[in-house]
Amino acid sequence: MINRFLLILVCLLGTVVSCKWHDSKDNRLVNNIVLNKESNLPEIWRCKSEDKIQEFTLKIMRISKDSLYAQYCAVYNNGQKLDCDFEENINIKAAFDIRKSGYVGDFFSFFNSGKGKCIIKRIDKSIIWEILEIPNGEYYAPIKCVLKKMDETEEHKKNFKELKGFTKSSNILPIDYKNFAEKIKLDIPADDNIKNLFQQKYQLGIDAIAEIPSTGNYSLYIVNNSSGDSDLIYLITVEKGKLVDGLEIANSSGHNTEMTTFYINKKHEIYIYSEENDKRKLIESYSLNNKGHFNKQKK
Incomplete structure (x- = not known):
């Protein structure tokens, strides 16, 4: 009788152990797939x-x-x-x-x-x-x-270093609308002040931005807004945390074959064209002075 009781007890314990083992296995499977749930988010x-x-x-x-x-x-x-x-x-x-x-x-x-x-x-x-x-x-x-x-902190530092080195290169200018994406590393904006300055002036957000060489004590940026109906590109100048001047240099839409494009030479002269079917017509031109203002040139 005692032997039979012990046999039943051993079987029951074996069942419990077996159940726990399967639960543990399932938990290990789930925990292996859950993505570092105890780490700092995001x-x-x-x-x-x-x-x-x-x-x-x-x-x-x-x-x-x-x-x-x-x-x-x-x-x-x-x-x-x-x-x-x-x-x-x-x-x-x-x-x-x-x-x-x-x-x-x-x-x-x-x-x-x-x-x-x-x-x-x-x-x-x-x-x-x-x-x-x-x-x-x-x-x-x-x-x-x-x-x-x-690693967000280290990656931001790396990207910033690459961006500064890339865009400050003397080989950046001249820039043409057709090749500017190859020459300039557009990056997601990190400076809230520049985003706010651009928003206040144009009532638009900045989707991507890059700094390019300037000739004065100001910073010169090329800005892309692509979240609306049109893909827009601007040049803006910033000095001591304030927006000095801005200029829309490109405007394209998938619904229209005609677009506005640009060319910037080594002297920071900006040429804006109306373009359709790879044919360009000059609309207006500007020069950038050493105080960060875009001066319209007479035709």
Whole structure:
């Protein structure tokens, strides 16, 4: 009788141990996929195309075993198009799917597209992003890419150093509308003061910006606004935290074959053209003086 009782007890204990082992295994599986849930958020992950003119950044805002909330920023053609938002607005909401070993959910682009479906999952020290259903409308997120974790502070310093070295090069000028994306590294704006100055003057946001060489004690920037109906490019000058002057130098829209383009020579003379079917007609020209003002030239 005692032996039978001990046998039953051993079987019961074996069942409990077996259950706990399976639970532990499942938890280890989930914890391996959950993306550093105990680290400081937001976490930023990034991938770049081989030619380095496309970039995709994923900012994980909130995460648990059950859900993920994130925001992406897709930079296309060296900043010619920016599928981004510079406030912390979430555009990815996903739920953990143990069958797919990742977070599956909806996303939308910042060009007011319809909803698409994506999966985000962890593999070793990387994140895999993949679009499962393409959204209706304009978007620039990649179909699939592998992202690496980014140290925001160090990356910002690195990018700033590269940007300053790249744009201060004497080889920057002359710049033509057709090749400026190859010569200038447009970057997401980090200076809130410049964003505010531009917003106050033009009632527009800055989607991308780069500093280019100037001839005076002011800073000269080329600014891109691509989040509206038209793709706009401006030159602005800033000195001691104040906007000195500004000039719209390009305006293009996908709905119109005619566009405004520009050319800037080594003397900081700016030529603005009306262009259609690769044929240019000079509209006006400006010179930039040593105080940062754009002076219109007589025809």
